[in-house]
Amino acid sequence: MAESRRAKDALFEAISVMGKAFASPVRLELLDLLAQAPRTVDELARASGQTNANASQHLQALHAAGLVTREREGTRVRYALAGDEALALWLALREASAVRLAEVERAARDYLGEDVEAVGRDELVERLARGDVVLVDVRPAEEFAAGHIEGARSIPLEELERRLAELPPDHEVVAYSRGPFCAYAHDAVRRLRAAGRNARRLEDGWPEWRLSHEPARHHRAA
Amino acid sequence: MAESRRAKDALFEAISVMGKAFASPVRLELLDLLAQAPRTVDELARASGQTNANASQHLQALHAAGLVTREREGTRVRYALAGDEALALWLALREASAVRLAEVERAARDYLGEDVEAVGRDELVERLARGDVVLVDVRPAEEFAAGHIEGARSIPLEELERRLAELPPDHEVVAYSRGPFCAYAHDAVRRLRAAGRNARRLEDGWPEWRLSHEPARHHRAA
DNA sequence: CAAGCTATCAACTGATCTATTGAATAACAA
DNA sequence: TTGTTATTCAATAGATCAGTTGATAGCTTG
Numbered sequence: 001m002a003e004s005r006r007a008k009d010a011l012f013e014a015i016s017v018m019g020k021a022f023a024s025p026v027r028l029e030l031l032d033l034l035a036q037a038p039r040t041v042d043e044l045a046r047a048s049g050q051t052n053a054n055a056s057q058h059l060q061a062l063h064a065a066g067l068v069t070r071e072r073e074g075t076r077v078r079y080a081l082a083g084d085e086a087l088a089l090w091l092a093l094r095e096a097s098a099v100r101l102a103e104v105e106r107a108a109r110d111y112l113g114e115d116v117e118a119v120g121r122d123e124l125v126e127r128l129a130r131g132d133v134v135l136v137d138v139r140p141a142e143e144f145a146a147g148h149i150e151g152a153r154s155i156p157l158e159e160l161e162r163r164l165a166e167l168p169p170d171h172e173v174v175a176y177s178r179g180p181f182c183a184y185a186h187d188a189v190r191r192l193r194a195a196g197r198n199a200r201r202l203e204d205g206w207p208e209w210r211l212s213h214e215p216a217r218h219h220r221a222a
Numbered sequence: 223m224a225e226s227r228r229a230k231d232a233l234f235e236a237i238s239v240m241g242k243a244f245a246s247p248v249r250l251e252l253l254d255l256l257a258q259a260p261r262t263v264d265e266l267a268r269a270s271g272q273t274n275a276n277a278s279q280h281l282q283a284l285h286a287a288g289l290v291t292r293e294r295e296g297t298r299v300r301y302a303l304a305g306d307e308a309l310a311l312w313l314a315l316r317e318a319s320a321v322r323l324a325e326v327e328r329a330a331r332d333y334l335g336e337d338v339e340a341v342g343r344d345e346l347v348e349r350l351a352r353g354d355v356v357l358v359d360v361r362p363a364e365e366f367a368a369g370h371i372e373g374a375r376s377i378p379l380e381e382l383e384r385r386l387a388e389l390p391p392d393h394e395v396v397a398y399s400r401g402p403f404c405a406y407a408h409d410a411v412r413r414l415r416a417a418g419r420n421a422r423r424l425e426d427g428w429p430e431w432r433l434s435h436e437p438a439r440h441h442r443a444a
Numbered sequence: 445c446a447a448g449c450t451a452t453c454a455a456c457t458g459a460t461c462t463a464t465t466g467a468a469t470a471a472c473a474a
Numbered sequence: 475t476t477g478t479t480a481t482t483c484a485a486t487a488g489a490t491c492a493g494t495t496g497a498t499a500g501c502t503t504g
Contacts, residue, residue: 004405005271007333011403012247012254014326018319019250022241024462025234032234041481049227054463056481066322075471075480085318092314096307097240100288104236111229181233183226246492263451276493278451297450297501 021065022093026050027058031081031090034068035207036139036178037146038080087207094181108181116189118203119174121212133172138188139206149176149209157184160191172198179205243287244315248272249280253303253312256290257429258361258400259368260302309429316403330403338411340425341396343434355394360410361428371398371431379406382413389419398424398431 021027029048033039039047045055059079062068067086068079081087097104109115119127127133128151135152137144144154155163157177167173173192177184185201192199202209243249251270255261261269267277281301284290289308290301303309319326331337341349349355350373357374359366366376377385379399389395395414399406407423414421424431 004333007329008251009247011326011329011333012250014323014329015316015319016245016247016250017325018323019241019244019246019315020461023238023245024241025231025238026462028234028238028241029230042479051464052481053465053483056483057463060482066319072471075478077481082322085314085321089311089314089318092307092311093241094237096311097237097288099307100304101236101240103239104233107229107233107236111226111233242491248492264449273494274451275453275495278453279492282452294451294501297448299451 018065018067021062021067022089024058024061026054027062028090028093030055030058030062031067031086032094032178034079034081035087035090036143038071038078040073040076040078042076044079084211087211091179091208091211094179098181112181112183112186114190116186116193117200119200120203121209124174124202127172133174134167135202136167136173136175136188137177137206138175138184139177143178143206147210148206152176157188160188161195164195164197167197169197172200174200174202176202176209177205179207240287240289243284243289244311246280246283248276249284250312250315252277252280252284253289253308254316254400256301256303257309257312258365260293260300262295262298262300264298266301306433309433313401313430313433316401320403334403334405334408336412338408338415339422341422342425343431346396346424349394355396356389357424358389358395358397358410359399359428360397360406361399365400365428369432370428374398379410382410383417386417386419391419393420395419395421396424397421399427401427401429 026048030044033044033047041052041056041059044050044059045052048055050058059068059070063070063079067082067089069082071078071080081090098108124133124135128135135149137148137152137154138157138160139154140156141154144152144156148154153166155166175185175188175192177188180203182205185205189199189201248270252266255266255269263274263278263281266272266281267274270277272280281290281292285292285301289304289311291304293300293302303312320330346355346357350357357371359370359374359376360379360382361376362378363376366374366378370376375388377388397407397410397414399410402425404427407427411421411423
């Protein structure tokens, strides 16, 4: 009986190793970045505003927790999410926290600014089939290269105004980015509307799309 | 830009409040117990081998993280999982850790003892429809009362040998319990086989079954 | 209201976690 | 080889967390 208690404790102890990985906001941001595309330590540190040493340490913690894989590429090291379980877990945590914690909702609104109208996945699929809309991926080009929704064209946010002419004026534009909490898509829609276009954002982003088995193309990062 | 960084930090900070809840083995065990049925602080403390004060503190942490609800019942307080998101999250963490962390797999084998043959959900549904098997819920009676697979009969593990006569000898017996890491079902199958019965365990338990929308009945705990 | 039980609070100790700093290592190129 | 860059290591100080203990508050019952 005491034996059984010890074995059970060991089991929960082992599971908590992965649980601890989700206890730091810095690690969550790293996971969120990796959900888009594999990246090197340096890129991750820059994108998350951390020192290289600190990012490296957190990445090692994520690695020990089995959530990321590590691959040497010459002088640099590229980290990537470890399988769909890791992605699913991060998305589930984000979703649950948005539903159950008012503070998350508030912080999200604060970060995203005024809400813009969204399109559901099903509606998008249907209208894409009809050739009714233009789908635009407004993430950085490398993330598009690492994987994107089939039929989307890549126009990174900072090139949006410059490349407006590429978008047929008689079609509605649907913009998507990293996920429901990514400011890029919101921003893109606001700017498209300011330019007189009819635009909405996809309700969530590339990782959610990929995970729900929608048709998608996979490339290696450039 | 600095403004945006601050807002983004606040967002990840808020999400990490929920993430921190998964960082302690004690809290994970409490979540696992609550996945079966709502319980009072005292029951949870006893079942997890913690002092009341410590269990109470961890439950408050889970409450602050939005993972459990709290309800006063006279002199006691009953905690319950907060919605399916909390359950889904715990199951996803357990699943991911079992897949990605060798140590979890090892600890699980150690706790469960020799592996016993399992039946998948689909096969069980099919054979239940044919009336081909007897489905037995070997969890404590209160957990059965709080919810169980439709068509199952409740025979708590410690009454198993005493009530063997209730099981038709010409049918295969399928036992299920709290989940894939619960020793009850394993133990039950081993004991049934020792008694000369043809028995297997369901590959996972009641919470997984309920979450995957299989037919189920819901009662309040006794 | 007094007794008895359940749950929570408050304070404290030891342990663990985080971010920073500066040094060390690994791969590569000249 | 030497220099260069990316990553990791080691040491540290401050912050946060975990579990214990003893006291307190809330509800129910006599």
